[in-house]
Amino acid sequence: MRILVVCQHFYPETFRINDITYELVKKGHDVTVLTGLPNYPEGKVYKGYKWFQNRKQVVNGVKIKRCSLVGRRKSTLMMGINYAWFAIFGCLKAFFMKKDFDVVYVYQLSPISMTWPGILVSKLKKIPLIIHCLDQWPISVTTGPIGKDSVLYKILEKMSIWSYNKASRIIISSKSFKRYFEHELKISAKSKGLTYYPSYAESDYENVGQMENNVFDIVFAGNIGPAQSVETIIETANLLKEHKDIMFHIVGDGLSRQVCEDLSNQYKLENVKFYGFHPVEDMPQYYALADCFIITMVDNEVVNSTLPAKVQSYMLAAKPIVGAISGEVKEVVEEADCGYCTNSGNYEELAQIITRVYNDKEKCRYFGKNSYSYYQSHFEKNKCINDLVAIFKEEIEKGV
Template sequence: MAKKILVICQYYYPEQFKVTDICEELAKIGNDVTVLTGLPNYNLDDIPLKYKNNKNRFEIINGVKIWRVFEIARKKGTLRLILNYLSFLFASILKILKMDKDFDLIFIYQLSPITMALPGILYKVLYKKPIFLYCLDIWPESVGNIIKNKESIIYKMIKKFSSSIYLKADKIGITSKPFKEYFIKEHNIPEKKMIYIPQNSSDSYLEKDFTKEESQDIDLVFMGNIGIAQDINTILKAVEEIKSVENFRVHFVGVGSYLEKAKNFVKEKQLEDKIVFHGQYPVEKMEDFYKIADACLITLRDDGYLGETMPLKLQGYMAAGKMVIGAINGAAAEVINESKCGLCVSAGNWKGLAKIIKELIDNKENCKEYGENGKKYYLKNFTKKIHLETIQQTIINLD
């Protein structure tokens, strides 16, 4: 049964978030989808000229109606980030008051900040419509790196505020199974209000051949954000541990807050022949790096419930048929071990990571079998069809 859906997310195309794929697929199967979003500027130096001076505030792209509201570009610095969050919040609340009153439900694609959910809460209060909140960033856990004292007044206020938002959702989609315990324990959310919907990567990888050309060298590739949470230091220290081993390289593809520190570490330890930083590339260019990879790397800090999550890159690696080498806990470690798609040690265990990288180097012929195992597991659990059918069914059942 088709629905008229109001989607709320601060980020949308041309910003690279999966919410765009979800909305376009929901529209393709007959739903009337309208998105309330901000102006593109995530990971950009500024808002593109196309959207400045009040231009293109309404668009229809691939069947999805898109309303864009004013926001101040993020750029750099904490103050700019706060202004970015607040400007979207106030502009989207004003826009909500002028939108159609006959949407069947609100679909909140909740990233950070959690305040992006407030326009949806307001719409529910005004028009008594149900909310499906798909949680990608759990709050206040996501601000734990900034506010380290969980007994502080500020943290407790953010927690109370976050709880009030989650409690107003009629259904909450969680991307990792450990999040269920978090919502029950931290926010008193009944288990029946939650549904496990793991993220989907790119099914297009399934049909492509990323077999690496014959080479004596071993190439390991890390793709995605290079930040504190990604625990890049564990990879760097593991490489330093086995730097005397010949014929292997580690490639970093992406940017992030830890990139400069990582580059300085490589220079200081004279690891330039072992570690290569390629910078940021668009999604369509990732295929070039899969073609050079014998295996792909995944790490995440042991950081409470956030350290238990399953980064989306894991599904990408599996869909591409690449062996996974990890230093990670929680849901990701469970999937790696259950699928037999690679080798994994606990988060932060750089000596253990060095050991399994060395094991890969000594047994390169096993890469193919691990990669095939990962692809089979992906087909059974993570395809776009499974992902979208679960979301669509959740929406249909919401009343």
């Protein structure tokens, strides 16, 4: 198949779409990616990509076409400009793409407007459009300063409904998304499929082993934004600071990193370390360090309905998971029997959970084994890629 992938983020940024495209190429498919200039998470365009550098690349057999883009910086205004910029210049790039494709696959993170170049190609070339929804729009914006009753939200809602309705099929990364599409956006499974398609983890996270250092190491890996509630981890660490052999490792970056570092410094914590952003290929060393992984999120209807991709990575590494998170993640951890979760923001009970896991090494091994087993049963990579290819073929056979 000749597949056009549209996503505002791509290599050298570290999103799972990178690995998906590499795997599709390995299976013999011709893959082209329409993307912007890498600037996540720092918000500044990477060195080597300014002034028309590397606008065309081939990475692991994937052909990359980049449109103009300004960095998102770390302000809401610049983020909005960044979003609009890709929508406009991505469409311009798409309009002049001469190559023929069999299907368009949009890996839809935020914002919904990143689907527009894909919609344009689908219409121009009369080919199926698959939208893979990982962030529900517009409800995702309510984790920030925009309320559901605002005029801006109503505009974004109309924009989102229009965009999703242009898809031949919508695939969703969380089972809970179906309820949102059907009840809030009035988009039915009958019309758009709403096919559950879970994320998998890169192979880098498998067989990472265990680093022995006589310390119980708890690792958080990923974006440090308002939704991730990493402040809950800092509050937990403050309650456990007398346990000198329990360490918290925060690997990642984002809008809330400085706030969390300031809170850690305010408490004068010596049991918390921040490592900043690292690419996927660097992550196995931190996963090997972990005796236990931790996940926290704010209590929000959007967040509660998502299954962050880090959960699959944690599971593939065969380690226990503890968390302060409600909704689908808590349900999955309980179903897998691979750890303990309390409600979002409950750092006092989270501290008790960590103490319980710390004192029961046999339970740790039990949870780790269950993590890996659940991953293989529900998220195994080769099966996920084959399922995606099958979806593409079904839509191509149906026609537009």
